Amino acid sequence: MYYLFFIVKNLGRKKTRTILTILSILVAFLLFGLLRCLSVAFDAGAEIAGEDRLITINKVTLIQPLPYSYLSKVRALEGVENVTMANWFGGYYQEKKNEFPQFPVDGDTYFDIYKEMYTLPAEQMAAWKSDRVGVVIGRALAQKFNWKVGDRIPLVGMFAQKNGGTTWEFVIKGIYDAKEKRADTGMMFMHYDYFDKSRQFGEGTLGWLIIKVKNPAQADQVASAIDALFVNSFSETKTSSEKDFAKSFAKQFADIGLITTLILSAVFFTMLLVAGNTMAQSFRERIPEVAILKTLGFSDAMVMFLVLAEAFVVVLCGGAAGLAVAAKVIAILSDKFAANLPGLHFSMAILLDGLMAMLLLGLLTGIIPAIQGLRLSIVAALRRR
Amino acid sequence: MNFNSITQIFIITWMNLRNIPQRLGTSAVAVFGVACVVGVFTGVLSMAAGFERTMRNAGSPDTAIVLRAGATSEMSSGLDYETTQQVANLPGVAKDEVGTISSAELFVVVDIAKRATNSSANVPLRGVQPEAFKVRHTFKIIEGRNFEPGKNELIVGRGAQKQFANLDVGAKIKLGQTEWNVVGLFESGGGVAESELWCDAKILQAAYRRGNSFQTIRLQLTSPAALKELKSAIAADPKFNLDVQLESEYLAAQSEPLSKFIKIVGYPLAILMAIGAIFGAINTMYTSVSSRTREIATLRAIGFGALPVAISTLVESLVLSFLGGIIGSIVVYLVFNGYTVSTLNFASFSQVVFDFAVTPQLLIQGVIFAAVIGFIGGIFPAFRAAYLPVAAALREV
Numbered sequence: 001m002y003y004l005f006f007i008v009k010n011l012g013r014k015k016t017r018t019i020l021t022i023l024s025i026l027v028a029f030l031l032f033g034l035l036r037c038l039s040v041a042f043d044a045g046a047e048i049a050g051e052d053r054l055i056t057i058n059k060v061t062l063i064q065p066l067p068y069s070y071l072s073k074v075r076a077l078e079g080v081e082n083v084t085m086a087n088w089f090g091g092y093y094q095e096k097k098n099e100f101p102q103f104p105v106d107g108d109t110y111f112d113i114y115k116e117m118y119t120l121p122a123e124q125m126a127a128w129k130s131d132r133v134g135v136v137i138g139r140a141l142a143q144k145f146n147w148k149v150g151d152r153i154p155l156v157g158m159f160a161q162k163n164g165g166t167t168w169e170f171v172i173k174g175i176y177d178a179k180e181k182r183a184d185t186g187m188m189f190m191h192y193d194y195f196d197k198s199r200q201f202g203e204g205t206l207g208w209l210i211i212k213v214k215n216p217a218q219a220d221q222v223a224s225a226i227d228a229l230f231v232n233s234f235s236e237t238k239t240s241s242e243k244d245f246a247k248s249f250a251k252q253f254a255d256i257g258l259i260t261t262l263i264l265s266a267v268f269f270t271m272l273l274v275a276g277n278t279m280a281q282s283f284r285e286r287i288p289e290v291a292i293l294k295t296l297g298f299s300d301a302m303v304m305f306l307v308l309a310e311a312f313v314v315v316l317c318g319g320a321a322g323l324a325v326a327a328k329v330i331a332i333l334s335d336k337f338a339a340n341l342p343g344l345h346f347s348m349a350i351l352l353d354g355l356m357a358m359l360l361l362g363l364l365t366g367i368i369p370a371i372q373g374l375r376l377s378i379v380a381a382l383r384r385r
Numbered sequence: 386m387n388f389n390s391i392t393q394i395f396i397i398t399w400m401n402l403r404n405i406p407q408r409l410g411t412s413a414v415a416v417f418g419v420a421c422v423v424g425v426f427t428g429v430l431s432m433a434a435g436f437e438r439t440m441r442n443a444g445s446p447d448t449a450i451v452l453r454a455g456a457t458s459e460m461s462s463g464l465d466y467e468t469t470q471q472v473a474n475l476p477g478v479a480k481d482e483v484g485t486i487s488s489a490e491l492f493v494v495v496d497i498a499k500r501a502t503n504s505s506a507n508v509p510l511r512g513v514q515p516e517a518f519k520v521r522h523t524f525k526i527i528e529g530r531n532f533e534p535g536k537n538e539l540i541v542g543r544g545a546q547k548q549f550a551n552l553d554v555g556a557k558i559k560l561g562q563t564e565w566n567v568v569g570l571f572e573s574g575g576g577v578a579e580s581e582l583w584c585d586a587k588i589l590q591a592a593y594r595r596g597n598s599f600q601t602i603r604l605q606l607t608s609p610a611a612l613k614e615l616k617s618a619i620a621a622d623p624k625f626n627l628d629v630q631l632e633s634e635y636l637a638a639q640s641e642p643l644s645k646f647i648k649i650v651g652y653p654l655a656i657l658m659a660i661g662a663i664f665g666a667i668n669t670m671y672t673s674v675s676s677r678t679r680e681i682a683t684l685r686a687i688g689f690g691a692l693p694v695a696i697s698t699l700v701e702s703l704v705l706s707f708l709g710g711i712i713g714s715i716v717v718y719l720v721f722n723g724y725t726v727s728t729l730n731f732a733s734f735s736q737v738v739f740d741f742a743v744t745p746q747l748l749i750q751g752v753i754f755a756a757v758i759g760f761i762g763g764i765f766p767a768f769r770a771a772y773l774p775v776a777a778a779l780r781e782v
Contacts, residue, residue: 016671020664027661031654038650060561061496061507063460063734064593096457096638158461164626166455201463201598234562238496251504252729252736263425267658270421274665277414281672 007310014282018314021278025318025361026325028271029354033326035260036350042256044182044343045246051216052081053113054223055245056209059236063088065205066235068196073229074209079222081214084109087192087207091157091168093145100141100339102155102188103207104195107136111176113212117183124149124174132194134173138185140338142175149175160200168198178342186339210242268361276365279311283369290373291381304374311366312359319358323351393693397684398700401677405701408673412705415669418662419709419758420716423751426655427717427743430750433647435742436728439544440640441633442576445522447479447606448632449615456628458639458733459492459601466597468625475618477611478604481519486605488517491589494735495560495582498550499727506727508549509581509735510539510560512589520603523574529554530569534585540569542579544738548727552582563592577636580727580738603632639732659758666762670702674770681770682778695771702763703756710755717751718743 011018040047056074058064065087075083089102107128111120120128120136128134137147147153154169161168170190178185196203213222223239230237240248250256283290290303298306327346334344405412451472456462464472469489472478479486491512499506515534518524532538541552551558556567565584573579590597606612612631619625674681681694722743730737 017668020668020671024661024664024668027657027664031657031661034657035654058561059496061494063494063507064561090457090461092457099457156455158456158463160453160463166453166626236561248504251502252506253731254726254728255502263429263654266421266425267661270418270665271661273414273417274668277410278668281411 007313010310021275021314022318024274025271025315026322028267029319029322030326031267032264032354033323035264037330037344037346039256039260041341041343042250046243048180048182049242049246052213053242054211054219054239055242056226056237056239059238065202065207068204068206074226077225079214079218080211082109082113082212084113084210085206089157091155093155100186104192105189106192113210117180118176119179120174120176128173131171131173133170135170135188135190136174136176137172137188139175139177140185144339147172161198162200182343184342272364279365280369283307287381290376291378294378300374304370307373308366308370312362315358315362323354390690390693393689394696397693397697401697401701411669411672415666415705416709418665419706419755420713422658422662423710423713423755424717425658426754427714427747427751428721429651430747431721431741431743433644434744434747435739437640437644438742439739440577440636442574446609448520449604449606449612449629450632450635451602451627451629454626454628460734462600464599469599469602472602475615477606477615479607486516486519487602488514488520489599489602491586492600493593500548500550507735511581511583512586513583514586520605521573524571526569526571528570532568532584537563537565537588538568539565540571540583541567542581543572544579545582546570547725548738577737580736642732643730662758663761666702666758667765670698670763670766674698674766678778681773682775685775691771695767698767698770699763703759706755706759710752714748714751
């Protein structure tokens with residue numbers, strides 16, 4: 001406590017300088033918090049993907065359909081607990097910029113396979129099943145467009161109906177919530193049966209299969225068994241774990257992780273120089289005082305500790321404030337972008353990473369003056385004046 | 386301000402600048418800080434600029450594209466054969482000795498690994514009709530030859546060949562049950578077509594079981610003004626359910642979401658970094674003033690004015706920031722300009738290959754940015770220098 005008082009007094013000597021240094025560190029850690037959250041959000045799909053789920057797509061590409069018969073063939077395989085499917089809908093609401101993900105699915109199996117991620121009240125499920133043109137939507141999507149159960153939603157889809165029209169009218173029958181915080185509640189699900197019977201082209205095909213395996217340890221075997229089943233057929237398949245699928249999809253966009261790491265390195269290197277330089281300078285100005293401390297009986301190690309502690313105090317003040325601001329900003333943004341970037345939130349892991357970065361930055365900025373303090377010879381230092 | 390004070394400004398500023406080597410450490414930190422900020426700023430925005438350039442280079446002002454009404458991209462459009470034939474013969478479409486200059490096309494994506502990361506990517510594959518090469522004026526085969534109609538042959542855009550694995554001329558590539566020969570490499574004015582693989586539309590229809598349907602049709606207009614004529618002809622016929630627009634407008638709309646996203650992230654990022662750098666710069670200049678306390682007080686004592694002293698501090702800050710801005714710009718230009726990357730454009734659900742474009746405009750923006758940092762960083766210390774109490778300062782050590 002006593003030493004802390006001493007350190008704070010020393011920092012208070014040139015208030016402007018200390019405040020400016022703390023502020024620049026604050027900015028660095030604010031950036032750290034924001035960019036790390038963004039980068040984590042992009043990988044969130046892979047993070048929360050189930051160990052026991054596989055995705056089967058057409059080997060040629062994701063957009064190429066698979067025959068509907070694959071569903072029952074895969075269901076019959078050993079090691080498969082449950083199978084469901086989904087298809088693209090690719091529609092928008094009123095204006096082209098209002099695009100959001102919509103998928104025709106089989107409601108029962110879909111919500112069963114994803115039961116640890118989404119919940120839908122039983123009566124809404126029943127109501128949905130009893131209405132051909134019924135849909136269920138996620139909470140974030142409902143908030144984005146201010147939709148409620150019972151609303152009629154016309155969507156312009158990429159699939160034409162039998163009569164040639166591309167406007168599909170749906171009725172909201174339920175709103176699902178996320179059980180796992182980062183799960184995507186920006187989607188809409190409609191009945192595949194209705195969709196398939198109404199579309200002009202492509203009847204009897206589906207987009208991709210989602211498989212729940214009995215034993216996650218056997219996921220790889222099951223995946224190979226599925227692909228082996230359809231080898232040399234017209235529609236060969238590619239089956240991967242949901243995690244790998246989500247990862248490779250995120251990678252298609254960009255290596256966000258690499259870009260943020262590069263930017264943060266530039267920021268931190270600059271901060272290291274700015275803070276380090278300030279520390280070194282304030283130490284130089286106080287060399288005679290340090291010599292007096294040593295004359296009074298402070299040990300070399302104690303002097304080193306005091307100088308180093310000063311650096312830590314500055315970095316921790318700035319860093320903690322920066323992360324706090326980042327957490328606040330992320331909280332605001334994650335509400336706003338819940339439908340677009342569901343994984344955006346400030347996690348414990350980011351906080352710990354931030355703490356590590358603070359300790360490292362404190363050590364690096366304080367170490368040179370600290371060693372100078374350790375080695376300082378009293379006589380030489382006092383003479384310098 | 387009289388002539389005398391202008392001379393004074395010059396004298397003190399020049400003295401200040403010559404003394405920078407004595408404060409090399411702090412000054413270098415300020416320069417480096419600004420360089421980093423300008424570097425990141427220019428680097429991030431050069432991504433957006435490069436992407437936009439690629440998307441916009443492709444469209445020529447007299448090419449129209451027709452999609453099914455309401456389709457958000459080529460991928461989500463669909464046209465039957467009869468419609469493509471009827472549209473091609475509407476007024477406003479240019480003709481030559483063979484017929485109308487129009488190309489009905491199919492647009493799909495195929496899963497090919499990225500060269501650098503070996504991770505899968507949605508590579509666009511376009512099936513075109515022979516007139517496609519007339520509709521696109523900038524198209525040119527630069528290696529090998531064009532595909533022959535009716536054969537499983539592919540030609541590959543320059544960007545696609547750079548980014549995606551196994552697309553060299555002479556390579557064989559299996560997509561589904563079909564094996565394709567890569568027979569040529571093409572360029573198309575640096576546009577988005579260079580991210581694509583092209584083949585004969587008929588072959589692609591068979592390989593993807595598309596019957597005799599297409600997704601879009603590109604038309605050469607007799608003149609840019611003929612779009613109006615074409616539009617009203619399409620609107621007049623109730624059997625058409627189509628959208629027609631200039632290709633350049635279509636591509637601009639396709640590029641908007643992604644470049645907007647880069648800018649939404651990029652500008653706040655740059656501004657936050659700049660605020661950090663401003664703190665650094667203010668610190669540097671305060672240090673510069675405090676280390677010259679006695680010098681400044683002496684100058685004031687022998688008759689130099691407060692204003693010249695303040696201006697000299699400001700100029701020092703500006704010079705350091707300019708230096709940083711220029712260093713940052715040069716480094717970014719050397720490292721990033723022309724660096725090729727690819728990303729998934731959500732609007733078309735396919736990969737777009739583009740180069741970072743460090744444009745002169747971005748460089749100028751970067752240097753202006755640096756000047757703003759220098760100005761804000763210098764103004765407060767300049768006041769302090771000007772209001773230094775002369776007598777007290779002279780006593781300082």
